Amino acid sequence: MIPIAQLSRLAPRLLRGFLFDLDDTLLDHSKLSEAAYSSLFRLREAGFELYAITGRPAGWAAVIVNQWPITGAVAENGGLAFFTNHAGLHTMDTVLPNERERRLQALSHLCAEIRHAFPDLVPADDTPLRRTDYTFDIGEHQHVPSERVAQVRRFAEERGASTLGSSVHLHVSFDRTDKASGALRLIRALHEVDSSAILTRYAFIGDSENDGSCFAAFRHSIGVSNLSGRPTLTPRYITTRERGAGFVEAAQALLKAGVAPAVA
Numbered sequence: 001m002i003p004i005a006q007l008s009r010l011a012p013r014l015l016r017g018f019l020f021d022l023d024d025t026l027l028d029h030s031k032l033s034e035a036a037y038s039s040l041f042r043l044r045e046a047g048f049e050l051y052a053i054t055g056r057p058a059g060w061a062a063v064i065v066n067q068w069p070i071t072g073a074v075a076e077n078g079g080l081a082f083f084t085n086h087a088g089l090h091t092m093d094t095v096l097p098n099e100r101e102r103r104l105q106a107l108s109h110l111c112a113e114i115r116h117a118f119p120d121l122v123p124a125d126d127t128p129l130r131r132t133d134y135t136f137d138i139g140e141h142q143h144v145p146s147e148r149v150a151q152v153r154r155f156a157e158e159r160g161a162s163t164l165g166s167s168v169h170l171h172v173s174f175d176r177t178d179k180a181s182g183a184l185r186l187i188r189a190l191h192e193v194d195s196s197a198i199l200t201r202y203a204f205i206g207d208s209e210n211d212g213s214c215f216a217a218f219r220h221s222i223g224v225s226n227l228s229g230r231p232t233l234t235p236r237y238i239t240t241r242e243r244g245a246g247f248v249e250a251a252q253a254l255l256k257a258g259v260a261p262a263v264a
């Protein structure tokens with residue numbers, strides 16, 4: 001992986017936007033530091049479009065897209081996306097309402113089975129705010145050994161669900177989305193730009209397995225130095241500092257590189 005300080009030399013005035021994960025990337029153990037939040041404003045002032053790309057629930061994304069200096073947010077690992085315009089808040093779902101209700105019911109039955117089979121597992125405290133997945137706490141307030149997490153994943157996948165892990169949560173869903181496809185869908189809805197341009201001209205920063213699709217897809221992918229799990233491909237760049245401080249370091253590298261004049 002290339003030190004993040006090299007980004008300004010490798011991508012001068014090339015990047016149009018910055019996509020970022022929340023937990024253990026922008027946030028320090030679920031907390032938003034003043035320095036990390038300020039970086040968002042400096043990037044926005046410089047002309048970068050900003051998008052949060054998170055495994056956190058729809059309820060969180062709807063709030064931050066209204067409050068933070070960002071253009072949009074992808075929630076639940078690509079299941080839903082949000083943006084605002086003059087008409088207010090817009091929600092993008094990958095499936096129609098009837099199908100969403102059917103999947104929610106199937107998910108509810110499956111997660112009851114999981115909780116019966118693994119009574120030690122604790123649901124994440126943001127679960128009531130979710131629409132497309134059910135999430136267990138494996139590292140936020142609980143510590144669940146990796147072998148136990150693997151057993152739960154196998155149990156869910158044998159019953160037709162998909163699973164994704166982050167540093168804090170295990171996500172179970174009947175959707176087949178990921179962060180990269182969710183990010184592309186959102187940016188294409190807002191701009192007349194093709195996917196290859198997005199993958200070249202928007203940078204992504206993350207820290208763990210559920211960021212793997214973005215590490216693989218985006219040319220300028222960045223890992224904070226607390227990078228964990230086993231993403232399929234490692235990011236292209238790496239920061240020297242962890243979590244929010246690593247995010248600030250990456251933001252400074254983008255500011256030094258400068259924003260692209262327009263999307264090609």
Ligand SMILES: [Mg+2]
Pocket residue numbers: 021022023024025166167206207208
């Ligand atoms: Mg994370």
